[in-house]
Amino acid sequence: MASSIENNNEKLTLKSSDGEEFLVEKHVALQSTLLQNMLDSDCSSADVIPLPKIDARTLALVLGYCKKHADASSSKQGELNSFDSEFLKDMDMGALFNLVLAANFMEIKGLLDIAAQKIADTIKDKPHQEVREIFHVENDYTPEEEAAVREENRWAFEGFP
């Protein structure tokens, strides 16, 4: 095989927690600091890189994001921004949860940021009881403890139930 082809089309294989394998171009993988570090060290690109914490559905989403951003060097920033805002738009909370964990694990800063922004946008201006429902978070406060937390900063709860 000609070395020039190897250099231009270097690919690596990622394996999700549920056993699906994804062939990824190197420049796409480099969006992930984790993969970048692995490639910089000793990991041969011929190896399959297992990602035991990330399922196939999430990995596909993550790699979609990486590909868009890796290929975007020639495209406009505005296009990327609109891609970013559409990317998480109708995502359910379960998928978002997996995505933010995956972005954190794979160290993809841009994705992590838009995911955190999305979560924050979901939380802001809502009463904390509603946030619990949206995120399916169990209230682990006793009524007394919760009252104490509210009392600490009563003003922040004004106008909320």
Add this chain to the structure above:
Amino acid sequence: MMVLRSSKKLACCSSADWASLPEELLVLILHHLIQLSDYIRFGAVCKPWHAASDHQKDHRRRELVHKQELPMLLIPPPAETAEEADYHRRRLYSVTRRKVLNLELRVPYPRRCCGSSHGWLATENEADAGITLLNPFSGKSFRFPKSLYLVEYLERSMYGFGTSYTARLECMFYGCGNGNFGYSVGGDLARALGEEGMEKGFSIYLELFFMLLYLLSLCKINMCDDNDDMLGNLTG
């Protein structure tokens, strides 16, 4: 990207346990909650979230200085007649939410406010032209005489993070009035107090930046007002 081989097993994502999100991620989310009230209510959701917001308080306070949150205004409560009016009471008006919060604070009406930061009001003492720092949320106050040759060590709660939040404020003022200390506008309080202060091992906090500026103004030194008010104030 392409799928090479699939063992076709559908992962279920019902296991999304937001309460146990790693703290670094909770912190990242908190960074995106601009409004302080959102930040505080975040901690009321569950204990792990509260822990994350609690651990970030110091950082948040520092950040507030840079990331401008719109200040709330102190306004007097409505009164029909002059007799009815209680000039010691104030309400908070949230500019961003366009509403008056149903919460009353007590303030020293007759005194002129000369600055505010992080929930503390600085008011002038008529008697000696010194200043008093007052936190209308906790009711705590500290009085500083004008002739300052003092080393104050303060420990108290800070507004914004509640009465349980105890901030250690170590501050040192040298010879105000003879203008012998340097400062830089923009938040470098370490330099504000000069090497001598730092050498003596005093930590300096931005909370008192505005106060320094005020004191400097007494020294008749020209300066840019880079005061980062969190709590605007209207005075009578």
